[in-house]
Amino acid sequence: MAVTNNVARGKIKSIGAAQSPLLGAAMFSPAVLYIVLLVGGPFLLAIFYAFSDARIGNTEMHYVGLENFRSILQSPSFHVALRNSLIFTICSQIVVIVGANILAISLENTFRGRGLIRFLILLPWVAPIALGAIGWKWILDSIYSVITWVLVAAHIYKPFSAPMWLGEPSLAIASVLLVHSWRLMPFSTVILLAGRTAIPKDIPEAAAVDGAGFWRTQLQIVIPMMRPIISVAVLFGLIFTFTDMTVVYILTAGGPFDSTQTLPSLAFAFGIQGSDLAAGAAVSLFLVPVLVIIAYFMLRVAHRAEVN
Amino acid sequence: MAVVQTRDLTKVFKEGQLGAVNNVNLETREGEFLVFLGPSGSGKTTLLRMIAGLETPTSGDILIGGKVVNNLSPRDRRIAMVFQSYALYPHLSVYKNIAFPLRAQNVKKELHKAKVEWAASLLGIGALLDRKPRELSGGERQRVALARAIVREPAVFLLDEPLSNLDAKLRASAREELERFHRGVGTTSIYVTHDQVEAMAMGDRVMVLNKGVVHQLGTPTEVYDNPADTFVATFLGSPPMNLVEMGDVIVGFRPEHFRPGSATAGDSVKFRFKIENREYLGSEWIVSGTLVGGKFEGKKIFSRLGSAQDLRLDDTCDFVVPQRELKFFDRTTEKRVEPRGLSWQ
Numbered sequence: 330m331a332v333t334n335n336v337a338r339g340k341i342k343s344i345g346a347a348q349s350p351l352l353g354a355a356m357f358s359p360a361v362l363y364i365v366l367l368v369g370g371p372f373l374l375a376i377f378y379a380f381s382d383a384r385i386g387n388t389e390m391h392y393v394g395l396e397n398f399r400s401i402l403q404s405p406s407f408h409v410a411l412r413n414s415l416i417f418t419i420c421s422q423i424v425v426i427v428g429a430n431i432l433a434i435s436l437e438n439t440f441r442g443r444g445l446i447r448f449l450i451l452l453p454w455v456a457p458i459a460l461g462a463i464g465w466k467w468i469l470d471s472i473y474s475v476i477t478w479v480l481v482a483a484h485i486y487k488p489f490s491a492p493m494w495l496g497e498p499s500l501a502i503a504s505v506l507l508v509h510s511w512r513l514m515p516f517s518t519v520i521l522l523a524g525r526t527a528i529p530k531d532i533p534e535a536a537a538v539d540g541a542g543f544w545r546t547q548l549q550i551v552i553p554m555m556r557p558i559i560s561v562a563v564l565f566g567l568i569f570t571f572t573d574m575t576v577v578y579i580l581t582a583g584g585p586f587d588s589t590q591t592l593p594s595l596a597f598a599f600g601i602q603g604s605d606l607a608a609g610a611a612v613s614l615f616l617v618p619v620l621v622i623i624a625y626f627m628l629r630v631a632h633r634a635e636v637n
Numbered sequence: 638m639a640v641v642q643t644r645d646l647t648k649v650f651k652e653g654q655l656g657a658v659n660n661v662n663l664e665t666r667e668g669e670f671l672v673f674l675g676p677s678g679s680g681k682t683t684l685l686r687m688i689a690g691l692e693t694p695t696s697g698d699i700l701i702g703g704k705v706v707n708n709l710s711p712r713d714r715r716i717a718m719v720f721q722s723y724a725l726y727p728h729l730s731v732y733k734n735i736a737f738p739l740r741a742q743n744v745k746k747e748l749h750k751a752k753v754e755w756a757a758s759l760l761g762i763g764a765l766l767d768r769k770p771r772e773l774s775g776g777e778r779q780r781v782a783l784a785r786a787i788v789r790e791p792a793v794f795l796l797d798e799p800l801s802n803l804d805a806k807l808r809a810s811a812r813e814e815l816e817r818f819h820r821g822v823g824t825t826s827i828y829v830t831h832d833q834v835e836a837m838a839m840g841d842r843v844m845v846l847n848k849g850v851v852h853q854l855g856t857p858t859e860v861y862d863n864p865a866d867t868f869v870a871t872f873l874g875s876p877p878m879n880l881v882e883m884g885d886v887i888v889g890f891r892p893e894h895f896r897p898g899s900a901t902a903g904d905s906v907k908f909r910f911k912i913e914n915r916e917y918l919g920s921e922w923i924v925s926g927t928l929v930g931g932k933f934e935g936k937k938i939f940s941r942l943g944s945a946q947d948l949r950l951d952d953t954c955d956f957v958v959p960q961r962e963l964k965f966f967d968r969t970t971e972k973r974v975e976p977r978g979l980s981w982q
Binding site for chain 2: 529545
């Protein structure tokens with residue numbers, strides 16, 4: 330039995346060895362092609378444009394060196410956009426991780442209707458982001474807002490003096506932040522729930538017997554044990570939020586007065602709406618260093634998971 | 638140190654179903670090593686978890702040190718528990734694992750180091766304090782779990798099959814270590830196991846459970862020599878007690894009392910025994926076969942002998958059991974009854 334096994338294995342190995350260079354390349358090429366055409370090409374094009382004076386509708390193009398970067402760095406709207414991108418990304422992750430932990434803890438134990446609640450929580454994730462954002466646009470609308478209506482009906486605000494959720498810079502920033510958090514919460518909740526169920530039941534029980542209360546068990550035992558899975562949720566969330574322009578574009582289009590502009594939406598405003606492809610390309614290149622750092626940490630988490 | 642008592646303790650997991658634990662009344666003695674022994678699903682772990690406060694009783698009371706603790710959380714019961722999986726905190730070093738109960742109970746920080754070192758030295762793991770649990774062997778993990786349990790000097794120790802994850806060789810030495818450890822600290826301990834050897838070797842007393850019901854609570858000698866019913870008789874001992882039915886009683890005798898010989902001594906019972914299998918186990922032989930003739934034709938019986946070289950397979954020989962080694966059980970209740978004279982032929 331052992332002998333035939335070895336023979337069979339040897340055969341498979343030799344067939345595999347003969348075919349592997351071609352077969353391997355063939356299996357691999359769609360992924361390479363995809364990345365080269367849809368990621369690598371545009372990326373190189375963006376670098377190329379960023380050092381030129383390319384404009385929409387103009388066939389001529391000249392090398393201008395760092396001119397685009399210089400002018401962008403002096404532009405106040407770029408500073409606002411950079412600040413907003415960081416605020417939205419970091420704050421929404423804080424909100425999401427705290428909220429997702431609370432949701433995961435409350436959804437961990439079985440109770441009547443848990444399936445329904447899990448389904449409802451997952452809905453924002455499965456719905457198209459544009460539809461969700463449009464829904465929020467109505468919820469936060471200056472005239473038709475249901476939030477305003479409730480506040481007025483509860484006599485907290487008088488009609489016509491109610492806050493303009495998307496019309497005042499600070500409220501608009503808060504609103505965009507809220508929608509980003511709403512959008513990411515389901516994803517993180519599902520990841521954290523999976524992480525939580527992976528912890529053997531004995532461990533929190535041992536902590537309870539050892540004398541730890543709810544908070545100590547969560548903060549010193551369960552959450553530290555979930556660190557790898559939490560970092561996965563955070564890293565994905567960072568990328569989703571940092572590169573997203575749908576939410577801002579639909580809710581505020583960057584307004585009022587560019588106060589909610591982010592790097593992707595500013596690149597779109599400069600490059601496509603303003604026809605200044607070069608400036609748009611230069612703005613979008615500022616995403617790269619941040620994304621490289623996040624990618625590095627993602628690879629590290631993946632590597633650790635492989636080692637363990 | 639404290640005494641653990643239960644009064645009519647019952648746990649029903651699903652309404653309308655049989656209870657996992659049914660009306661258990663027990664009382665440990667001060668500093669005793671009490672073993673809950675039973676097959677899997679017998680409710681022994683559920684019973685232990687109720688005492689620990691990890692499971693809420695459906696009815697009945699639990700008392701620790703004379704106080705009803707039903708509504709106290711595990712942290713307020715002054716118990717320590719060693720889990721089957723050890724449940725060490727994987728992200729903490731051995732030192733921090735052992736110190737965790739101290740932190741959780743708000744013991745002054747200055748005392749931690751001395752207490753952790755005391756517990757670690759008691760179990761001989763002083764050199765491992767900087768390691769993480771994943772860097773330890775099974776035996777070392779078990780000792781860390783014990784050190785974590787002892788460090789805050791609990792009133793009661795609860796141990797849930799702590800040896801079942803060790804290999805056979807390590808288990809024997811760990812068992813001995815546990816016994817020495819218990820003698821050293823003298824804390825009342827409750828130990829759950831399905832392994833009768835562990836139960837007999839370690840227990841001051843053994844409580845035999847099946848299907849959530851206590852069948853017998855007694856010293857190892859009592860439960861082995863004077864089983865309260867046929868379940869205890871067949872659960873303890875390997876091979877188990879031989880049982881033969883005689884009218885309205887069941888008669889039992891241990892394999893070691895069923896040996897070859899002629900019934901010259903007047904107070905022995907004679908059987909004709911056909912040998913069907915012999916197993917050599919080094920220090921002893923297990924011989925199995927069937928009874929021949931009489932009322933017990935074909936009944937399967939085990940014998941445990943020091944030597945069985947001269948017994949041949951398929952031979953039929955005379956075997957005897959001393960009269961005083963016969964145990965009698967009622968046929969309907971399966972409970973033990975007084976010995977009585979029977980006509981064997």
